[in-house]
Amino acid sequence: MNKSKPLIEYPSIVRLPSSMVEDAIRSAPAQVMLAGRTPNRDVLLDNNANAYLNFGGGINVVDPNSGATRPSTKADLAASARLCDALKEVSVYFRAVYPLDQPQKVLHLHTAEACFNNTAKPFLNGPESKWEVEKIIEILENHQPEPLPDGAAERIRSIVEESEKEVGVKSFV
Secondary structure: OOOOOOOOOOOOOOOOOHHHHHHHHHHOOOOEEEOOOOHHHOEEEOOOOOOOEOOOOEOEEEOOOOOOEEEOOHHHHHHHHHHHHHOOOOOEEEOOEOOOOOOHHHHHHHHHHHHHOOOOOOEEOOOOOHHHHHHHHHHHHHOOOOOOOOOHHHHHHHHHHHHHHHHOOOOOO
């Protein structure tokens, strides 16, 4: 066996010069602010602070009424956001479950809507395209801290519904 050759070839590995990596580390900011919906929910990340977040990315839940395991829904996502919003130990909300009852093409828009309306903490989402990012920014431009002004929730809902029409899908619920 030739010990100088790896057992598995990885032709797509990219090797960066150490100077490039070191320059990137040196240029990173000393602090990063994660903005909450209200300033009292902002989280400052620096060398002297810890921030905690919940698990994320679940696709199944145990139904609290029946005890049966089932695919997660937008309602489950909203409930988990409300729960984490109430837990002082959780600094940042990470989308705990995917809203699998929503069309894949607009799943992250429904995630943003559920999070914006159910937690004031900073939250993590994962839009997968420039189009989704633009739509989420549009939602942000129409979203205000509590209490929501008259018509704000309806406007956010209309952005999601218009986006569904734009890509030719309809919410399942």
